[in-house]
Amino acid sequence: MKNKLILVTGGTGYIGSHTVVELIEQGYEVVIVDNLSNSEERVLDGIEKITGVRPAFSCFDLCDTTALEKFLTAYNSIRAIIHFAAYKSVGESVREPLKYYQNNLVSLMNLLTAMKKHHIPDMVFSSSCTVYGEPDRLPVTESAPVKKAASPYGNTKRISEEIIEDFIKSQTKIHTIALRYFNPIGAHPTGLIGEHPIGEPENLVPYVTQTAIGVRKQLKVFGNDYNTPDGTAIRDYLHVVDLARAHIVAIERMLDGKQKNAYEVFNLGTGHGNSVLEIINTFEKVTGVKVNYVITKRRPGDIEKIWADPTYANKELGWRAQSTLGEALLSAWKWEQYYRKHLEKKN
Numbered sequence: 001m002k003n004k005l006i007l008v009t010g011g012t013g014y015i016g017s018h019t020v021v022e023l024i025e026q027g028y029e030v031v032i033v034d035n036l037s038n039s040e041e042r043v044l045d046g047i048e049k050i051t052g053v054r055p056a057f058s059c060f061d062l063c064d065t066t067a068l069e070k071f072l073t074a075y076n077s078i079r080a081i082i083h084f085a086a087y088k089s090v091g092e093s094v095r096e097p098l099k100y101y102q103n104n105l106v107s108l109m110n111l112l113t114a115m116k117k118h119h120i121p122d123m124v125f126s127s128s129c130t131v132y133g134e135p136d137r138l139p140v141t142e143s144a145p146v147k148k149a150a151s152p153y154g155n156t157k158r159i160s161e162e163i164i165e166d167f168i169k170s171q172t173k174i175h176t177i178a179l180r181y182f183n184p185i186g187a188h189p190t191g192l193i194g195e196h197p198i199g200e201p202e203n204l205v206p207y208v209t210q211t212a213i214g215v216r217k218q219l220k221v222f223g224n225d226y227n228t229p230d231g232t233a234i235r236d237y238l239h240v241v242d243l244a245r246a247h248i249v250a251i252e253r254m255l256d257g258k259q260k261n262a263y264e265v266f267n268l269g270t271g272h273g274n275s276v277l278e279i280i281n282t283f284e285k286v287t288g289v290k291v292n293y294v295i296t297k298r299r300p301g302d303i304e305k306i307w308a309d310p311t312y313a314n315k316e317l318g319w320r321a322q323s324t325l326g327e328a329l330l331s332a333w334k335w336e337q338y339y340r341k342h343l344e345k346k347n
């Protein structure tokens with residue numbers, strides 16, 4: 001089963017880089033395609049330090065069909081694709097919706113077209129719990145209704161899933177697993193790779209670690225008047241290494257021909273929700289570092305509470321999130337410290 005070549009698009013990005021580490025450690029060969037629009041080539045150094053292997057890397061934009069064609073002609077033994085590459089900033093997508101529709105949908109359609117032409121049978125697609133909007137019932141199962149997206153970014157995930165489903169129905173040779181991630185956080189336990197948002201972070205945990213290290217003055221907690229035990233909003237925070245491992249399981253399910261349907265969807269979360277204040281308190285407890293925060297008004301478009309029912313992934317994939325919230329937050333802190341000490345100066 002191993003020694004198979006897997007194409008990881010967006011493989012120098014946050015979730016992609018952690019998945020590349022797991023793939024290499026499981027004996028897969030990896031080639032990364034990334035245009036470095038939201039990541040840096042030196043992520044490859046981190047991957048190499050962890051695994052002892054520097055994955056092949058090709059830098060181009062998946063919207064460029066000529067470059068994609070040239071790449072797939074050169075790499076003609078790709079067995080499966082994990083498609084992470086996409087823009088992911090909710091706020092930016094509201095300001096520049098066409099940039100998001102253009103990049104996220106065109107790159108996907110180019111990839112599907114190329115899979116058919118080059119006879120690449122399997123793809124794992126990065127989807128998101130954002131497709132559920134504010135759910136009617138908790139925890140959220142895969143059969144919960146997909147709601148109108150709160151942002152153009154979210155809409156690209158909903159439309160992408162529909163494009164893939166229609167494409168799968170139209171032919172018999174290509175299979176896909178769409179993984180709906182809840183809130184990935186944390187970093188590799190070595191602290192050598194992690195999440196480094198460009199500019200001011202939108203997501204909670206990078207904001208927490210950047211405030212703790214002094215790069216940001218104060219974390220704003222967006223609202224404490226939600227209908228939750230402490231009034232702050234609740235999410236299902238999932239360690240990125242657990243998430244990365246789910247991709248290996250999904251790839252193996254496809255390579256082993258164990259899919260029940262040519263198009264499958266799985267929720268990936270812990271099954272537990274934590275509030276914003278619980279994140280801050282747990283971070284302070286496990287690191288011993290105080291976070292300067294202030295309660296402010298709600299962030300427009302935010303939902304009150306969501307967490308996954310991961311039963312289907314637990315049973316069908318045999319996958320389960322293993323790490324505790326404390327472990328995830330500690331790894332995020334380790335990475336933040338490593339980044340500031342060793343990488344920031346070299347910018």
Ligand code: NAD
Pocket residue numbers: 009010011012013014015016033034035036037038039040060061062063083084085086087088103107126127128129181182183184
């Ligand atoms: P990321 O921005 O760190 O990684 C995405 C990578 O894709 C980046 O390295 C970027 O340079 C690259 N890329 C973007 N457009 C490209 C293109 N046209 N051609 C080539 N490369 C391109 O993001 P991430 O957090 O690792 O997310 C990975 C995937 O998971 C995305 O599809 C995202 O929407 C999805 N997702 C992320 C989260 C999250 O909270 N991080 C949650 C749910 C789903």
Ligand code: WQD
Pocket residue numbers: 088090127128129130154182183202203204205207219220221222223233234235276299302
């Ligand atoms: C988590 C909680 C904030 C920052 C986003 C995307 C979604 C999906 C997951 C990709 C919320 C609060 C945050 C801050 C805060 N991504 N917060 N102060 O909102 O679940 O969703 O990531 O598909 O599409 O929208 O994650 O990390 O932004 O926020 O109080 O400075 O932290 O209000 O309650 P969210 P998040």
